[in-house]
Each structure stands twice: as C-alpha cells, then as structure tokens.
Amino acid sequence: MTFEEAIAYTETLLSRSDLNDAQLQAEITNLVKTANGARGFFVCFLTGEWELADNPSPAIIQALHAVxxxxxxxxxxxxxxxxxxxxxxxxxxxxxxxxxxxxxxxxxxxxxxxxxxxxxxxxxxxxxxxxxxxxxxxxxxxxxxxxxxxxxxxxxxxxxx
Known part of the structure; x- marks a missing residue:
C-alpha cells in the first residue's frame, strides 16, 4: 500500500459506521504494521474532521500498540x-x-x-x-x-x- 492509498483507506475506514470496535481495531492494526500505512493513518487521523481524533476510542489505542x-x-x-x-x-x-x-x-x-x-x-x-x-x-x-x-x-x- 502506498502512502496515498493508506490516507484514502484510513478516510474510508473512519467514515464507516458499520464497524464494531473489534473490527476497527483489527483494520487499524493491519494498517499501522507497514510504514506507509502508519504514516497515512496518522496524516488522515490527525488532520481530518474526526471526533475519534479528539477522543480516541480504546480500539484505536489498542491498535496503536501493534508496533x-x-x-x-x-x-x-x-x-x-x-x-x-x-x-x-x-x-x-x-x-x-x-x-x-x-x-x-x-x-x-x-x-x-x-x-x-x-x-x-x-x-x-x-x-x-x-x-x-x-x-x-x-x-x-x-x-x-x-x-x-x-x-x-x-x-x-x-x-x-
């Protein structure tokens, strides 16, 4: 996954309302295991209009412990x-x-x-x-x-x- 693809994937992921916490955690864990995935995740997550960025859920925190x-x-x-x-x-x-x-x-x-x-x-x-x-x-x-x-x-x- 390229850096740009990781940004786009993160945007899609964070926009989904059909994911439960375990699914969100698994998706983010897989994403941040690569350098481009982690960089893309943070660019999108930290700069976007996400309520989760102002109050990260336990699923996100746990996913970040992957690497x-x-x-x-x-x-x-x-x-x-x-x-x-x-x-x-x-x-x-x-x-x-x-x-x-x-x-x-x-x-x-x-x-x-x-x-x-x-x-x-x-x-x-x-x-x-x-x-x-x-x-x-x-x-x-x-x-x-x-x-x-x-x-x-x-x-x-x-x-x-």
Missing part, C-alpha cells in the same frame, strides 16, 4: 512537526493553518498520553536532546526540515511535557 517502536517515533515526530509548523504559519500570517497545526499537536499529545508507550518517552528524550544541542539521534531530522532555534526550542518544550 510500539514505529508508532512511538511517528507520534513524537508528528508532535515536533506540528509544533514547528504552527510557528511557521503564524510567521506567515496564516492563523487558520497555525490553528490546524495546533490541533494536530493537541491530538498527537492526547494520543501519546493515551497509548502510554515507554518507547515514546525514550524517543521524545532523544528528540528533545537533539533540539537543544543540534546533535544526536534526531539532529538530521530537525535539519532536514530546516527548523530554526525558535522552532527547536518549542519542540524541546512540548516534548518536556
């Missing part, structure tokens, strides 16, 4: 990226986009809290260290996206929580 390392890294990266992008949008005078990024950050932080994976803390600490020192495990990730000092400070602060 803890990959999910933990995606959650931390999503929190970092949405935090940094909110700053970029505000600098560009685009408050609507900034609020969308804030919503993604809020939803991601909620998921981090609810999935409660020990892997998240380890990765968040590494990302925070890289944001503070411009070195370490996630320095290349931060550099790739061109984050400046203000953005890296905001990332380190949000990951401190």
């Amino acid at each position: 803890p390392n990959a999910i933990a890294e995606l959650l931390v990266k999503n929190l970092a990226m949405s935090t940094a992008m909110a700053i970029t949008h505000r600098r560009n005078g685009d408050e609507a986009q900034a609020q969308s990024s804030d919503r993604v950050a809020k939803r991601t932080a909620l998921l981090i809290e609810k999935v409660d994976l020990s892997e998240v803390q380890a990765i968040a600490t590494q990302m925070q260290d890289s944001a503070k020192t411009n070195a370490g495990e996630y320095a290349a990730f931060l550099e790739k996206w061109g984050y400046d000092e203000e953005q890296k400070q905001a990332i380190a602060k949000v990951l401190n929580k």
Whole structure:
C-alpha cells in the first residue's frame, strides 16, 4: 500500500459506521504494521474532521500498540512537526493553518498520553536532546526540515511535557 492509498483507506475506514470496535481495531492494526500505512493513518487521523481524533476510542489505542517502536517515533515526530509548523504559519500570517497545526499537536499529545508507550518517552528524550544541542539521534531530522532555534526550542518544550 502506498502512502496515498493508506490516507484514502484510513478516510474510508473512519467514515464507516458499520464497524464494531473489534473490527476497527483489527483494520487499524493491519494498517499501522507497514510504514506507509502508519504514516497515512496518522496524516488522515490527525488532520481530518474526526471526533475519534479528539477522543480516541480504546480500539484505536489498542491498535496503536501493534508496533510500539514505529508508532512511538511517528507520534513524537508528528508532535515536533506540528509544533514547528504552527510557528511557521503564524510567521506567515496564516492563523487558520497555525490553528490546524495546533490541533494536530493537541491530538498527537492526547494520543501519546493515551497509548502510554515507554518507547515514546525514550524517543521524545532523544528528540528533545537533539533540539537543544543540534546533535544526536534526531539532529538530521530537525535539519532536514530546516527548523530554526525558535522552532527547536518549542519542540524541546512540548516534548518536556
């Protein structure tokens, strides 16, 4: 499944009202077991108009436990990226986009809290260290996206929580 197909599949999946919790959990578990599936799921889930994203069900939380390392890294990266992008949008005078990024950050932080994976803390600490020192495990990730000092400070602060 491509990244784009995973986004479309997630949209279809989350729009269905005929699935029970066990079916939803099974579908999301299968989806997040691949890199493209997990990335596509989060893009759709975190940015879409889904009530479930603001109040994730136990089925979704359990599905995210299927691949803890990959999910933990995606959650931390999503929190970092949405935090940094909110700053970029505000600098560009685009408050609507900034609020969308804030919503993604809020939803991601909620998921981090609810999935409660020990892997998240380890990765968040590494990302925070890289944001503070411009070195370490996630320095290349931060550099790739061109984050400046203000953005890296905001990332380190949000990951401190």
